[in-house]
Amino acid sequence: MIREGRKAGSKFTSRRKQSVEAAPQLLLVSQLIFNIGFYSVVPFLAVAMRNDFGLGAMAIGVVLGARTFAQQGLFLFGGALADHWGARQSMITGCLVRISGFLLLAWAADFPMFLFGAVVTGIGGALFSPAMQSLVAIAAERGRGPHRDEPEQLAHEDTPPGAPEKGQGSTLFALLVVCGEVGTVVGPLLGSLLLNTGFDTSLLTGSGVFALMAVLFWLFLPKTQPRVRKAQASMPHGPRPSGLWSCLKERKFIGFAAFHSVNLLAANQLYFGLPVELERSGAGVHALAVIFAYASVLTISLQWPIARLMRHAGHNVALPLGFSLQSLGFASLAAMAVFPAPSALPVLPAILLVTGLALGNMCVLPVAMGLVLDFSAGRPTGAYYGLLASAGGLAVVVGNAALAPLYELASAPSLTAAAPWVLLTVVAAISAAFIRLFTPKSPAHGVGSKNTPDRGQRVQ
Numbered sequence: 001m002i003r004e005g006r007k008a009g010s011k012f013t014s015r016r017k018q019s020v021e022a023a024p025q026l027l028l029v030s031q032l033i034f035n036i037g038f039y040s041v042v043p044f045l046a047v048a049m050r051n052d053f054g055l056g057a058m059a060i061g062v063v064l065g066a067r068t069f070a071q072q073g074l075f076l077f078g079g080a081l082a083d084h085w086g087a088r089q090s091m092i093t094g095c096l097v098r099i100s101g102f103l104l105l106a107w108a109a110d111f112p113m114f115l116f117g118a119v120v121t122g123i124g125g126a127l128f129s130p131a132m133q134s135l136v137a138i139a140a141e142r143g144r145g146p147h148r149d150e151p152e153q154l155a156h157e158d159t160p161p162g163a164p165e166k167g168q169g170s171t172l173f174a175l176l177v178v179c180g181e182v183g184t185v186v187g188p189l190l191g192s193l194l195l196n197t198g199f200d201t202s203l204l205t206g207s208g209v210f211a212l213m214a215v216l217f218w219l220f221l222p223k224t225q226p227r228v229r230k231a232q233a234s235m236p237h238g239p240r241p242s243g244l245w246s247c248l249k250e251r252k253f254i255g256f257a258a259f260h261s262v263n264l265l266a267a268n269q270l271y272f273g274l275p276v277e278l279e280r281s282g283a284g285v286h287a288l289a290v291i292f293a294y295a296s297v298l299t300i301s302l303q304w305p306i307a308r309l310m311r312h313a314g315h316n317v318a319l320p321l322g323f324s325l326q327s328l329g330f331a332s333l334a335a336m337a338v339f340p341a342p343s344a345l346p347v348l349p350a351i352l353l354v355t356g357l358a359l360g361n362m363c364v365l366p367v368a369m370g371l372v373l374d375f376s377a378g379r380p381t382g383a384y385y386g387l388l389a390s391a392g393g394l395a396v397v398v399g400n401a402a403l404a405p406l407y408e409l410a411s412a413p414s415l416t417a418a419a420p421w422v423l424l425t426v427v428a429a430i431s432a433a434f435i436r437l438f439t440p441k442s443p444a445h446g447v448g449s450k451n452t453p454d455r456g457q458r459v460q
Contacts, residue, residue, distance in 0.1 A: 024139045024172060026220055027132065028179045030213060034128070035183025037209030040191035041102060041202050042067070042121070048199035049114060059111050063118045070122030072393020076247075078123075079130030079386025087131040087382070088221040094131070095214035098124025099207045106203040124210075126386075133385040135221075137373050140172040173366040174307030181299045247384045253375045255438035256368075257391040262431040263364050264392030265399040266326045266357050266424065270295065272400055273420060276407045277333060277350050280417055281341035291350055298358045306359070307366040315367050316436050322363030323432035327425050329356015334421035340413045360428075374440040399427070 046064060049055040055063075082090035101121030108114045194202040247253055270292070278287055310318035329352060336349040372384045406420035 023220070024136070026216070027136050027139065028175055030132065030216070031176050032179040032183045033209060033213055034132075035180045036187045036190065037098075037206045037213070038125075039184050039187025040194065040209075041105075041206040043188050044191050044195055044199060044202060045105070045118070047195070052199060053109065053114075055111060055114070059114075063111075063114050066115055067118035067122040069393065069397065070119045071125040072122075072389060072396070074123060074126035075130055075389035075393065076383060076386040078126035078128075079134070079382035079384065079389075081127065082131035082134060082382030082386075086223070087135050088217060088223060090131040090382070091128050091221065092214050092217045094124045094126075094128030095210045095217065096124075097127060099210050099214075100124075102203045102207045102210070106200045106207075130382045130386040130389065133369065133372075134381040136172060136176055137369065137381050137385075140370065140373075173369040174303050174362075177362075177365060178300055178303050181296050181303070185293070185296045185300075247375070247387045250375065252438050252440075253384065253387070254391075256371070256375070256435065257388050258395075259431045259435040259438060260364070260368050260388060261391040261395035262323065262427055263326070263361060263368070264389075265395040266330075266428060267361060268396045268400065269403075269424065270354065270357065273403065273407060273410075273424075274350060274353070276410050276420075277337070277353065278347070279411050280337060280413060281346040281349055283341070283346040283350065287347050287350070291347070291354055294351065295354050295358050298355070299362065302359070303362050303366075306362045310363050310367055315371055315439055318363050318367040319435050319439065320432045322360040322367075323428050323435065324360075325356050325363065326360035327356075327428035327432060329353045329360065330421045330425040330428060332356065334418040334425055337410065337417040337421060338413060338415055371439060 045067075046060050049060050049063065078090070078094070085093075098121055101117050101119075101124055104113065104117030104120055108117050190205075191202050194205055274291065275285055275288060278285055278291075310321075313321075332352040333349050336352075342348055368388070369385075372381055372388065376384050403420045403423065406416075406423065409416040410420055411417070
């Protein structure tokens with residue numbers, strides 16, 4: 001009788017916890033669906049503006065830049081709103097705003113309306129993503145693997161092979177990256193099929209995807225905003241700033257965000273600098289799809305095991321290693337840009353670059369996402385994740401502005417062709433050398449630490 005009572009009490013407690021916590025399965029599936037809906041539309045926006053409406057390169061560039069800036073630049077405000085409203089309301093609102101943006105693009109017939117629709121689409125992402133990351137962080141903090149329905153459940157024979165066990169919550173952010181990457185592969189394939197029936201069909205389908213997500217969030221996301229455990233509030237870092245914008249008062253976190261922003265700048269070169277390299281090597285821009293597919297295969301196959309390895313190595317190893325790999329990727333291309341590409345494999349320099357960037361990102365991203373919990377120390381995390389993303393967006397704007405004139409000289413083998421890659425090599429190396437100075441010295445539960453106790457699993 002006592003055992004039965006305890007079991008009943010345990011189930012009741014578990015249900016109560018579930019009532020205020022989002023199931024990791026829902027978050028992972030949501031990331032997959034989110035990216036499918038996004039990448040089935042946005043990559044084809046430039047094609048539609050050019051072919052269907054005859055807009056010029058300048059107008060297309062302004063629209064795409066405004067969309068990116070609206071999303072990345074507003075991540076901090078979106079995260080703060082998620083902390084104020086609760087993640088559920090913020091994510092539902094983000095879906096509705098993105099639907100509005102897609103419908104505005106479907107209605108658009110001139111440049112101003114395209115610009116307005118693109119900005120609204122970006123704002124939707126700024127509302128959604130920080131809230132999503134904060135829920136994933138809380139699920140990871142509670143040690144709930146994505147294959148668990150109850151936190152107390154131990155690994156049994158029905159656990160899928162390779163599923164994260166208790167004490168291995170550090171794979172949750174890595175799985176989020178994998179699900180997102182699958183979406184980036186499936187989305188463009190779906191979009192290319194829909195494009196045959198007109199871009200409006202893609203926009204309406206994307207709107208339907210986000211409408212489905214809004215319904216799922218309304219039905220299954222908890223109405224009560226979950227919190228990380230209060231035990232973190234007494235971390236041995238001295239007094240911590242409080243309030244909705246406390247992340248802006250922490251110099252150490254701002255420094256961390258600044259050095260981490262190089263990761264997004266590096267990844268952005270796949271879109272900005274890689275086409276220039278393919279022109280220089282003679283591989284041609286048609287090889288771009290193959291290179292992107294290669295990067296996706298790397299991420300999908302290696303992100304999870306690399307994240308687990310980096311959890312054991314610790315963040316003071318993982319972060320410098322990741323940025324060093326990115327620096328090495330840029331350095332290899334800088335060395336090869338001076339000479340003609342190998343005639344047998346002209347795409348080789350690009351492959352070396354993408355390999356370094358992808359492996360580096362796999363080391364850095366899950367670790368950095370997990371460390372945000374140490375910086376927040378029990379406070380709402382939305383604004384922290386928002387600031388991390390906004391810093392990356394600012395780095396892309398400033399960095400690409402500095403790189404643009406250098407890329408103009410990099411389309412043919414020469415000494416000047418190495419200039420942008422040398423600059424990126426130095427920037428990534430600086431982050432590798434100094435980012436560890438801005439990480440928490442005494443993590444509450446050892447995010448990225450080798451001696452992480454079971455009760456404080458953290459995603460890295």
